Amino acid sequence: MNLAVNKITKRYGDQRALDGFTLQANDFSCLAFIGPSGGGKSTALRHLCGLEIPDSGEIRLNDSILPAQENELLNFRKSIGIVFQSYNLFPHFTALENVTLPLVQVHAMDAKNANSRAMELLGRFGLSNHANKRPAELSGGQSQRVAIARALAPDPSILFLDEPTSALDPEMTAEVLEAIESLVADGKKIVLVTHEMGFAQKAADQVAFIANGKVIEHSTSTDLFNRPQSQTCEKFLSRVLKY
Amino acid sequence: MSFFFEDSPSSPSSPKQAKHFVSFGCAFLFLSFFVFLAFTAIDYNWNWSSVFQYKKKFIDGWLISVGISFVTLFFSLIVGFLAAMGKRSTLLPIKYVASIYIELVRGTPLLVQIYLFYYVIADAAGVDNRYVMGVVIMSLFSGAYIAEIFRAGIESVGKSQLLSAKAIGLSSKQTYRFVIIPQALRNSLPALAGQFANLIKDSSLLSTIAIREFTLNAQEVNSITYSSFESYFPLAIGYLAITLPVMQLSRVIENKIRFET
Structure with missing residues (x-):
């Protein structure tokens, strides 16, 4: 998977959330965004997955430019998967219905195939017994795995995860990270924003350090964690890895 | 003394039912006593037997009121839904038509609307069935309130839900x-049940355009029997018989929704 982001900027009022964000990531299988809070990691991810349109600059994913029109972006979003920090499952649907809804309504799959596809994914993430529960009856870790199953159901070319474990306790974090790791092992292409440095180091093959709305440093995860080039990145790593 | 205080969740369970029953009875008797005093003070001469002869008139009127309210509820849900969607429309003329309708109806008394509609608009449109007009007027009146209930329901659906819908590729129509x-409908149900109770009471104003509903029939019995108050008691009880269960239903739904989310 290749990703080329060329000088995208985004302002919210007076605040520059993205300030000439540039990134060239070739041939990655799992790309992790790390960096301080408020540095632009999540904003950048929302632009990459077509949820927001940059004020300027362009994004290419495998050599095709992301459209700048909402109706074309809708089609782009159908081809990818997105997982949010707070799961965002639909509370009035069961876990199973949450997964089948996009299959049936967006991808025109018939109900029977959608059901078996959804059950296969829920089973893979150890949720077979929870298929008929509503989100309110699920733990955070279970909800997040349902959300991953929902994003994965249409077999997207790439999966974007925005701080998928930030709302979870350590045990549930481990559950969800294991699920993501198994996807990487299966060859699913992934871009994720994370605060789990251990996971970024172990499961991601490329890491970008983002602060002040730009990419400060980008390289393989081994290089970035062992030999950070910039002072900000080195400082950040020494602080977060201290405890 | 603790018998008259509500149980705190931590206190050991006492015979709760009996406790509430006795306190309710005391409160009811206490309030009744004042009503009784008031009537004694004006030395009112009760004449229930003559009013009782007209019980069929009460029943017929009650059925008409309930019937009109149910039909109105149906149409006002449609009107309210359209108005709520209209108010969210990005097409400005539609947005303003919906806003003006909602504000005018909510800002003026129902009695004024009934007279205006019945004597001006219905006349101009050549509609002379007063029951049809009654339902139309009440539906437009109640629809404006239901539009606001729906609007609040729609706004109660979190931004994260919309983001999620966008992320899985739903179109805006599918998202709705x-x-x-x-x-939105789930969140609106308690308020809708409350609005239905209002609708039943408000329908009493249709008596002013000679629709033979509960209130008008009660007033007629009053004048036929030369009594002044006897009809109003059955009238109050008749309305309570339907508004109390509806309001109770509203509370039940509210609790149910709270537990589920």
Whole structure:
């Protein structure tokens, strides 16, 4: 998977959330965004997955430019998967219905195939017994795995995860990270924003350090964690890895 | 003394039912006593037997009121839904038509609307069935309130839900159908039940355009029997018989929704 982001900027009022964000990531299988809070990691991810349109600059994913029109972006979003920090499952649907809804309504799959596809994914993430529960009856870790199953159901070319474990306790974090790791092992292409440095180091093959709305440093995860080039990145790593 | 205080959740369970029953009875008797005093003070001469002869008139009127309220509820849900969607429209003329309708109806007394509609608009449109007009007027009146209930319901659906719908590739029409409306409707149910109770009471004003509903029939019995108050007691009880269960239903739904989310 290749990703080329060329000088995208985004302002919210007076605040520059993205300030000439540039990134060239070739041939990655799992790309992790790390960096301080408020540095632009999540904003950048929302632009990459077509949820927001940059004020300027362009994004290419495998050599095709992301459209700048909402109706074309809708089609782009159908081809990818997105997982949010707070799961965002639909509370009035069961876990199973949450997964089948996009299959049936967006991808025109018939109900029977959608059901078996959804059950296969829920089973893979150890949720077979929870298929008929509503989100309110699920733990955070279970909800997040349902959300991953929902994003994965249409077999997207790439999966974007925005701080998928930030709302979870350590045990549930481990559950969800294991699920993501198994996807990487299966060859699913992934871009994720994370605060789990251990996971970024172990499961991601490329890491970008983002602060002040730009990419400060980008390289393989081994290089970035062992030999950070910039002072900000080195400082950040020494602080977060201290405890 | 603790018998008259509500149980705190931590206190050991006492015979709760009996406790509430006795306190309710005391409160009821206490309030009744004042009503009784008031009537004794004006030395009122009760004449229930003559009013009782007209019980069929009460029943017929009650059925008409309930019937009109149910039909009105149906149409006002449609009107309210359209107005709520209209107010959210990005097409400005539609947005303003909906806003003006909602504000005018909510800002003026129902009695004024009934007279205006019945004597001006219905006349101009050549509609002379007063029951049809009654339902039309009440539906437009109640629809404006229901529009606001729906609007609040729609706004109660969180931004994260909309983001999620966008992320899985739902179109805006699909987002309304599968994400917003089911949740908005659920959140609106308690308020809708309350609005239905209002609708039943408000329908009493239709007596002013000679629709033979509960209130008008009660007033007629009063004048036939030369009594002044006897009809109003059955009238109050007749309305309570339907508004109390509806309001109770509203509370039950509210609790149910709270537990489920």
